[in-house]
Amino acid sequence: MARLALNWGLLISGVVMIGTGVVAYWWGISQMGLHIWSGFVFAVFAFIHTVLNISHLLRWPRYTPWGRLVRWQPPRGARWRVAHPSRRSFLRGLIVGAAGMFAAMTLSALSVFGRSRTTEEADLGRAYHRWSSVTLQGVLWGALPWGQPQEPFKTYPNAPRVALPRPAPMTMPLTEAMNRRRSLRDYREGHISQEALSALLHAAQGITEPSYPKRAVPSAGALYPIEVYVSVQRVENLSPGLYHYAVREHALEYLKADVRRPLTVACLDQEHVATAAAVFILTAIFQRERWKYKGRAYRYILMEAGHVGQNIYLAATALGLGACAIGAFYDDMLNELLGVDGDEEAALYVLTVGILR
Numbered sequence: 001m002a003r004l005a006l007n008w009g010l011l012i013s014g015v016v017m018i019g020t021g022v023v024a025y026w027w028g029i030s031q032m033g034l035h036i037w038s039g040f041v042f043a044v045f046a047f048i049h050t051v052l053n054i055s056h057l058l059r060w061p062r063y064t065p066w067g068r069l070v071r072w073q074p075p076r077g078a079r080w081r082v083a084h085p086s087r088r089s090f091l092r093g094l095i096v097g098a099a100g101m102f103a104a105m106t107l108s109a110l111s112v113f114g115r116s117r118t119t120e121e122a123d124l125g126r127a128y129h130r131w132s133s134v135t136l137q138g139v140l141w142g143a144l145p146w147g148q149p150q151e152p153f154k155t156y157p158n159a160p161r162v163a164l165p166r167p168a169p170m171t172m173p174l175t176e177a178m179n180r181r182r183s184l185r186d187y188r189e190g191h192i193s194q195e196a197l198s199a200l201l202h203a204a205q206g207i208t209e210p211s212y213p214k215r216a217v218p219s220a221g222a223l224y225p226i227e228v229y230v231s232v233q234r235v236e237n238l239s240p241g242l243y244h245y246a247v248r249e250h251a252l253e254y255l256k257a258d259v260r261r262p263l264t265v266a267c268l269d270q271e272h273v274a275t276a277a278a279v280f281i282l283t284a285i286f287q288r289e290r291w292k293y294k295g296r297a298y299r300y301i302l303m304e305a306g307h308v309g310q311n312i313y314l315a316a317t318a319l320g321l322g323a324c325a326i327g328a329f330y331d332d333m334l335n336e337l338l339g340v341d342g343d344e345e346a347a348l349y350v351l352t353v354g355i356l357r
């Protein structure tokens with residue numbers, strides 16, 4: 001029974017470890033709690049397994065070289081038997097496998113079942129990119145707007161409001177900030193000032209020309225589809241919680257208490273989300289840009305999120321803080337946490353900012 005539990009434990013933790021490792025690799029995540037913990041659990045199981053089977057390991061050298069190894073016998077007293085293929089059946093398996101591969105390759109080269117689309121060709125992004133290309137016909141026929149224009153300001157009228165102080169000054173030369181900027185994730189405990197938070201929010205969406213009003217980031221048609229939410233985690237004299245940035249008033253609107261834990265989980269357990277002083281979550285309200293730019297709007301919206309992200313990176317660098325972008329998150333979980341529907345408004349990009357070790 002114990003041995004069965006051990007084997008299942010090994011198998012499951014191994015699969016989780018490999019799975020999360022592959023996810024971390026593909027999504028470019030360098031710190032993932034789930035992966036690290038499954039690694040520890042696997043190591044413990046592997047250690048117990050090794051201790052229980054130490055007698056096998058000690059006998060092992062006697063069964064080399066190859067000829068003796070395939071005639072391996074379970075150690076005396078063992079109650080279970082391991083199936084070992086004979087050399088002939090092993091060879092048969094190899095031949096059958098190779099023949100199967102050869103048959104599949106030949107059939108596909110001869111297009112016997114018709115040519116199936118490669119995943120690359122089936123990529124929706126590729127289809128969208130083509131579909132949203134500007135063409136002369138599109139320009140001529142696409143004069144009618146898609147739906148109604150919308151105000152570029154979202155507010156939560158019933159939310160308690162927190163006025164932000166003047167942004168902290170940033171004196172680092174731009175070239176230095178660009179050269180120093182890195183994705184930094186190793187944060188220590190400690191609080192950033194409200195002035196620093198104010199400077200980061202100003203860099204993200206702050207109004208820089210009140211008469212129009214224009215903002216610190218460019219926006220196609222000055223339609224400003226990006227909204228900024230911030231999970232305040234370690235900011236001086238500010239309760240931890242989820243806030244929305246009220247652009248016009250340069251203020252925060254308090255939405256809910258501390259979301260550190262669910263936010264970290266929504267970001268695939270990336271540890272720098274939990275240790276950051278503040279986590280910025282960028283969403284888009286698509287209709288703000290869609291009515292004018294129609295099918296092309298989605299392209300512009302992603303470009304604009306990139307502008308905001310880079311401004312946050314540079315501002316954090318100039319303030320002597322670390323920042324790291326996050327593109328890997330569970331969309332539905334994050335949208336639900338923010339209280340947005342994921343359709344009219346959806347999360348696009350997350351950035352952590354923290355005090356460096």
Ligand SMILES: Cc1cc2nc3c(=O)[nH]c(=O)nc-3n(C[C@H](O)[C@H](O)[C@H](O)COP(=O)(O)O)c2cc1C
Pocket residue numbers: 027028029030031181182183184185270324325326327328
């Ligand atoms: C769109 C985008 C998504 C990213 N997603 C993650 C992420 O989920 N987790 C993470 O640790 N880093 C993420 N990064 C940071 C990259 O890993 C990092 O930019 C890259 O390694 C280059 O290093 P540098 O930013 O220090 O120059 C992301 C970066 C971009 C631009």
